[in-house]
Amino acid sequence: xxxVIRWGLWERRWSSLFWTLGxxxxxxxxxxxxxxxxxxxxxxxxxxxxxxxxxxxLFSDTSxxxxxxxxxxxxxxxxxxxxxxxxxxxxxxxxxxxREEQNGTLELLLARPLSRNRLLLAKLMTSLLVLSGxxxxxxxxxxxxxxxxxxxxxxxxIMAATLVMLLLALLFSSxxxxxxxxxxxxxxxxxxxxVLVALASYLFTSLEGTAHWLRGPAKLLPYHYYxxxxxxxxxxxxxxxxxxxxxxxxxxxxxxxGFRRRDLGR
Amino acid sequence: MVRSLLIIGVWTxxxxxxxxxxxxxxxxxxxxxxxxxxxxxxxxxxxxDLDLQVHNGEVYGFLGPNGAGKSTAIRTLLNFxxxxxxxxxxxxxxxxRQSVEIKRSVGYLAGEIALYPRMTGSQFLNYMQALxxxxxxxxxxxxxxxxxxxxxxxxxxxxxxxxxxLGIIQAFxxxxxxxxxxxxxxxxxxxxxxxxxxLVEAAKRRGAAVFxxxxxxxxxxxxxxxxxxxxxxxxxxxxxxxxxxxSAAHRFDITFxxxxxxxxxxxxxxxxxxxxxSRTVSVRIQGxxxxxxxxxxxxxxxxxxxxxxxxxxxxxHYYRDKTEAPV
Numbered sequence: 001x002x003x004v005i006r007w008g009l010w011e012r013r014w015s016s017l018f019w020t021l022g023x024x025x026x027x028x029x030x031x032x033x034x035x036x037x038x039x040x041x042x043x044x045x046x047x048x049x050x051x052x053x054x055x056x057x058l059f060s061d062t063s064x065x066x067x068x069x070x071x072x073x074x075x076x077x078x079x080x081x082x083x084x085x086x087x088x089x090x091x092x093x094x095x096x097x098x099r100e101e102q103n104g105t106l107e108l109l110l111a112r113p114l115s116r117n118r119l120l121l122a123k124l125m126t127s128l129l130v131l132s133g134x135x136x137x138x139x140x141x142x143x144x145x146x147x148x149x150x151x152x153x154x155x156x157x158i159m160a161a162t163l164v165m166l167l168l169a170l171l172f173s174s175x176x177x178x179x180x181x182x183x184x185x186x187x188x189x190x191x192x193x194x195v196l197v198a199l200a201s202y203l204f205t206s207l208e209g210t211a212h213w214l215r216g217p218a219k220l221l222p223y224h225y226y227x228x229x230x231x232x233x234x235x236x237x238x239x240x241x242x243x244x245x246x247x248x249x250x251x252x253x254x255x256x257x258g259f260r261r262r263d264l265g266r
Numbered sequence: 267m268v269r270s271l272l273i274i275g276v277w278t279x280x281x282x283x284x285x286x287x288x289x290x291x292x293x294x295x296x297x298x299x300x301x302x303x304x305x306x307x308x309x310x311x312x313x314x315d316l317d318l319q320v321h322n323g324e325v326y327g328f329l330g331p332n333g334a335g336k337s338t339a340i341r342t343l344l345n346f347x348x349x350x351x352x353x354x355x356x357x358x359x360x361x362x363r364q365s366v367e368i369k370r371s372v373g374y375l376a377g378e379i380a381l382y383p384r385m386t387g388s389q390f391l392n393y394m395q396a397l398x399x400x401x402x403x404x405x406x407x408x409x410x411x412x413x414x415x416x417x418x419x420x421x422x423x424x425x426x427x428x429x430x431x432l433g434i435i436q437a438f439x440x441x442x443x444x445x446x447x448x449x450x451x452x453x454x455x456x457x458x459x460x461x462x463x464x465l466v467e468a469a470k471r472r473g474a475a476v477f478x479x480x481x482x483x484x485x486x487x488x489x490x491x492x493x494x495x496x497x498x499x500x501x502x503x504x505x506x507x508x509x510x511x512x513s514a515a516h517r518f519d520i521t522f523x524x525x526x527x528x529x530x531x532x533x534x535x536x537x538x539x540x541x542x543x544s545r546t547v548s549v550r551i552q553g554x555x556x557x558x559x560x561x562x563x564x565x566x567x568x569x570x571x572x573x574x575x576x577x578x579x580x581x582x583h584y585y586r587d588k589t590e591a592p593v
Contacts, residue, residue, distance in 0.1 A: 003396035011384070104380030107346055108436075111374035112397040115366045263305075264346040 001122040004109065008096050008126030019088055020134050023081070024141040030075045031145040037066065038150070054210045068151040069232040076142070077161050077228035079202065082168050088134065089173030090194050092127040098180045098187030107264060120259050124177065124252065128170070135166045153232055161231040167244050168226045172198045174251035181255030183262050198223075222247065293358045294319035295444050295475030296326075296343065300352035303335075303342050303499075312338040314499045315352065320475045322443070325466060327490035328479040335499035336479035337377050340448050343477075344374060356444055370398075373440065377448035377479070379433035383422035387415055387432050394436045406439040412461055426453035438465060445469055447478040451485060463489055515552040520562070521545055521569040530561055 045066045064070040097120070100106045109119055139162040143155050175197055179190035205223035208214040218224045225240035296319065303313040313335045320326040330336050341347045343354050345365040354361040356368045381390055391406065400406055410417065413431040421429060430453045437445060445466075451459045466476055466489050480486050486493055487507060494504040519542070520526070526547045531539045536552035551558055562570070 003393060006396075007393055104376060104378075105382060107341075107344075107376055108380065108394075109397065110346065111344060111369060111372070111376075112394070113366050113369040114397060261348060263348055264341075 001114070001118050001125075004114075004119065004122035005126045005129070008123065009129060012092070012095070012126075012130055016130050016134055019084075020137050023084055023134070023138050026080070027076060027138060027141050028145050031072070031142065031149050031151070034068075034071055034151065035149045037071075054207060068146075068153055069229055072142075072146065072151060072153065072158075072161075072232060073228040077165055077232070081138075081162075081165050082202075082226070083198075085131065085135070085166060085169035086172045086195070086198050089127065089131055089169045090176045090191050092130055093173055093176040093180060094187050094191060096123045096126055097177075098190060101180070101183070101265060102187060110264070116260050117256055120181070120256055127173070131166060131170065135162060138162065154234070157232050157234055160236065161228050164226060164231055164236070164241055164244070165228070167241065167248065168222060171222050171244055171248045171251070172201075174248050174255065177255040178251050178258065180259075182258035183265055197221075293355075295322050295324075296320040296354070296356055296446075296477055298339075298343070298352070298354045301339070301342060301349055301354050302351045303338050303347055304350040311350075311499045313342060316496075316501055318494060318501060318504075320477050322475050323470055323473045324492065325470050325476040325478070325490045327486035327493040328477060328496060329481060329483065329486060329493055330479075330496035331481060334496045336496055337448055338499070339496070340377075340446055340477075340479060343446060344369075344372070368444075371443040373437035373442035373445045373447075375433050375437040375445075375447040375450050377452070379429060381421045381429055381432060384420055386420055387417035387424070387428075390421060390432060391417070391436060391439070395439070398440050400440050402441065405441060406435065409435045409439055409465075412465070413458060427455060427458065430454055431458065434462060434465070438469070441472075443474055445474055445476045445478070447476065449480060450478055451480075451482075459485070515550050516555065517548065517550045517573040518558075519546060519548050519569075519571040519573065520567055522547075523566040523568055527561065527565055531558075534558055534561070 045064065097106075100109075106119070110116065139159060142162065143158050146153060146158065147155075172194055176190050176194040179185050179193060180187065185193065201221035201223040204214050204218040204221055205226075208218040208224070222244060225243055227236060227240070230236045298316045298318045301313060301316040301318075302311055304311050316339055318326075328336050328339065338347065342349050343356065343361055345361055345368075348362065357371055359368050361368065382393075385393065391410075395406070409415075413435060415431045415435060416424060416428055421432070424432075430451075434450060437447065451462055454462060466478075469476055476489075478486075478489070487510070490507055492504065492506050493510065494501050496502070515536075522545050525544055526541065528539060528541060528547065531537065531547060531549060534549075534551060534557050535554075537558070538550040540548045540550075542548055549558065
């Protein structure tokens with residue numbers, strides 16, 4: 001298992017570096033400009049309040065978009081970071097697993113004394129290591145830049161928000177693992193379906209406040225249980241976190257079950 | 267009394283061990299029983315009721331045209347595909363339930379081998395070695411030398427032949443007891459093909475069972491002890507190379523200086539003669555070639571051309587003769 005993880009990490013070294021740099025620059029720019037906006041927060045908030053509730057709900061899970069928590073949630077944690085990390089996680093499923101199956105190199109590995117479970121686990125571990133590595137660096141950048149810009153949000157809350165955001169991305173990527181595990185769809189279709197579920201989840205949750213009929217379906221989707229403003233304020237119900245963990249484990253367990261007894265494709 | 271009981275105990279253990287050893291040696295290295303594979307709900311079988319045994323120290327050639335089911339059989343044996351029905355064992359272990367144990371003793375070369383394009387040859391072999399440690403690291407070095415493999419360039423820049431060399435080395439380097447090779451000489455130049463034949467011969471000498479697929483009868487003749495012919499997913503014929511050599515027909519196009527001695531040629535036992543023009547004939551002859559060359563030595567000829575044997579035709583011909591029924 002270790003050689004598979006080692007090679008996976010080595011192969012993804014440059015793309016991981018560029019993902020880290022890209023996200024870090026985005027975070028740095030957005031957090032550092034906050035100090036210049038802070039003085040005009042009241043006026044800007046007044047302007048933003050004139051936007052329709054539907055539009056506002058697409059930016060954040062809080063109506064107060066220019067308070068330190070509201071700003072950090074709307075600019076980073078509500079949409080952009082989960083979106084970027086979901087893309088990264090799904091991309092990892094594709095490159096580490098689906099592409100290897102399509103190219104035929106997965107057979108090369110399974111011709112060695114390595115069970116399907118251990119191979120899938122090795123690929124999953126590689127993906128987790130890359131995600132958590134990039135996540136840790138991004139969290140560090142957020143902590144440093146928010147401290148510099150004077151957000152005044154406790155470090156532990158930023159750490160918690162990053163952790164839940166990573167879990168959400170992992171949960172979405174576990175849909176991709178499930179699809180490639182069962183091998184029913186090609187790698188592009190798996191990506192498409194996963195992104196579609198993630199976007200639907202985001203839209204349903206964002207709009208449930210204004211379209212009441214969405215409340216029921218939204219409760220079935222993971223985004224509903226991701227509340228970055230609550231996490232940043234320290235009011236998060238950690239039972240939601242446990243629920244997200246359980247859902248992730250169930251999906252990954254199903255992916256393992258599917259992969260164990262299916263034909264390998266080329 | 268105690269001493270006698272001890273002696274009896276030791277004898278019983280030795281006899282059991284001997285029995286076990288004999289059993290293991292008798293068990294075919296590869297054993298397929300009515301192994302079938304159907305993709306999804308399609309009615310057509312890609313592999314149907316394959317019954318086949320390959321023994322230790324035997325080289326078995328699995329022949330058939332493209333799309334006949336050779337790769338399906340191999341991929342099912344290696345548990346890359348789940349059998350629809352039937353079963354297979356390798357070294358007495360079930361190919362589905364004990365696949366990981368099997369792979370400790372198997373070397374596999376895929377048809378149209380897929381490697382990691384960005385790795386160098388050396389990185390690739392190290393990776394494979396890390397997943398399955400070698401018994402004798404010197405042996406891998408010897409193989410690299412024997413095949414003159416280029417280990418420093420990225421695989422994506424290598425020619426097909428050079429990639430195939432890496433595939434062969436990774437399949438043989440851990441000295442497996444069973445070798446499963448899908449079109450192993452594809453892309454190799456004649457010199458490397460000869461090196462490969464030597465490698466197979468050496469594996470056979472150390473008792474390995476070799477199961478290889480090919481669509482080239484001439485190549486299989488050089489390496490195999492026994493061959494099976496597969497068509498439309500079914501094994502339609504199986505025979506030893508010695509039998510095939512005896513039964514195989516040769517076809518010659520002969521141009522004579524003067525008129526072709528048709529009447530004499532037609533008298534040759536086991537021959538079919540077709541006149542192409544007044545001086546050229548096509549002779550298909552089975553078995554002993556001496557009478558034909560006896561005639562040719564007495565009649566001046568200007569050209570003699572031997573044709574490649576059509577594998578399927580040869581097999582079907584053989585089987586029509588044997589069963590007197592169309593296959």
